[in-house]
Amino acid sequence: MKNVILVVDDDKTNLSLAQRILGSQYRIAASNSGTAALKYLETHRPDLILLDINMPEMNGFEMMEKLRSDVHTESIPVIFLTADSLAETEIKCFQMGAMDFVTKPFVPDILLSRVSKTIELDQYRHKLETMVDIQARKITEDALRLGRIQDSVIIGMANLIESRDGSTGKHVKNTQTYVRMIATELLSRGYFTQELTPTYIENLCKAAPLHDVGKIKIPDAILQKPGKLTAEEFETMKLHTTHSRKIIQTIIGDIEDAHYVRLVEDIALYHHERWDGTGYPAGLTETNIPLSARIMAVADVFDALYEERCYKPPVRPIERIMQIMSEGRGTQFDPVILDVFVDMLPQLKQILEK
Numbered sequence: 001m002k003n004v005i006l007v008v009d010d011d012k013t014n015l016s017l018a019q020r021i022l023g024s025q026y027r028i029a030a031s032n033s034g035t036a037a038l039k040y041l042e043t044h045r046p047d048l049i050l051l052d053i054n055m056p057e058m059n060g061f062e063m064m065e066k067l068r069s070d071v072h073t074e075s076i077p078v079i080f081l082t083a084d085s086l087a088e089t090e091i092k093c094f095q096m097g098a099m100d101f102v103t104k105p106f107v108p109d110i111l112l113s114r115v116s117k118t119i120e121l122d123q124y125r126h127k128l129e130t131m132v133d134i135q136a137r138k139i140t141e142d143a144l145r146l147g148r149i150q151d152s153v154i155i156g157m158a159n160l161i162e163s164r165d166g167s168t169g170k171h172v173k174n175t176q177t178y179v180r181m182i183a184t185e186l187l188s189r190g191y192f193t194q195e196l197t198p199t200y201i202e203n204l205c206k207a208a209p210l211h212d213v214g215k216i217k218i219p220d221a222i223l224q225k226p227g228k229l230t231a232e233e234f235e236t237m238k239l240h241t242t243h244s245r246k247i248i249q250t251i252i253g254d255i256e257d258a259h260y261v262r263l264v265e266d267i268a269l270y271h272h273e274r275w276d277g278t279g280y281p282a283g284l285t286e287t288n289i290p291l292s293a294r295i296m297a298v299a300d301v302f303d304a305l306y307e308e309r310c311y312k313p314p315v316r317p318i319e320r321i322m323q324i325m326s327e328g329r330g331t332q333f334d335p336v337i338l339d340v341f342v343d344m345l346p347q348l349k350q351i352l353e354k
């Protein structure tokens with residue numbers, strides 16, 4: 001199929017000359033004014049525009065500005081036509097974004113050569129852009145796929161670690177669900193809006209499954225002990241937070257971005273801190289405890305009470321869990337987060353009934 005060239009020139013002699021020179025190789029559309037050409041371009045997309053500079057009503061430069069400011073025409077290559085061979089005119093043509101410049105009267109071979117080279121160049125540019133687009137899409141898809149693989153490996157690993165204490169393996173997924181619910185609800189109620197950006201919430205949910213990875217270093221005798229831990233055993237158990245941080249640094253410290261690694265470390269290290277400063281390992285108080293860990297603390301305790309563990313039966317009904325947790329309002333938990341969580345009881349029931 002022949003390439004289409006739109007020739008815009010107010011001089012009919014030039015239009016027919018262009019038709020004679022180019023007509024055998026290209027399909028020519030002719031317009032004798034910028035206005036007529038713009039009208040034509042509303043419904044057509046030529047492969048090249050030959051644009052006369054000196055035209056009454058709208059000159060070539062004015063028309064070029066209109067072409068470049070419209071997404072439908074901005075990428076159509078343009079060759080300016082003019083009887084004027086001044087260097088300034090030529091410079092202006094290129095500054096306006098023309099691909100080339102042809103002086104009138106036309107020399108047939110020069111016009112043909114410039115036109116064919118410009119169309120060829122534009123086709124290469126188009127092919128290159130398409131290839132870059134395809135590659136960029138492929139890279140994005142590969143990155144997403146790798147991200148999904150990484151996420152499922154992390155969840156699988158976390159599940160494996162959790163299963164050591166005889167829990168049902170739901171803790172990892174459940175706490176991730178509660179963390180997302182709490183963060184989303186806090187944001188919708190206007191709390192912590194500076195911190196709870198969409199990226200932060202996504203990272204928070206991605207990080208949540210890693211909160212207890214340090215339990216891998218806790219002996220089975222302590223993890224699986226059916227009764228209450230002795231003071232010494234509890235001291236060992238408390239170390240899972242610092243173990244978690246070390247493990248996280250080892251497994252994702254070099255491959256993930258620093259903000260995300262920090263978020264995962266905060267959750268792992270501080271999810272047993274308490275609002276009143278009596279938690280572990282650092283004894284941080286109130287908002288000195290990172291927001292991520294304050295949210296995780298609520299999700300973690302709720303799930304621990306809801307699910308059966310080797311050392312305790314599940315607590316029922318859910319209202320009783322909320323009652324127990326409310327006793328920790330302002331002592332164990334951030335009061336704002338706890339209040340929002342307690343208000344979410346109907347949504348929680350719906351999820352748990354499923």
Ligand SMILES: [Fe+2]
Binds near residue numbers: 211212240271272
């Ligand atoms: Fe923990």
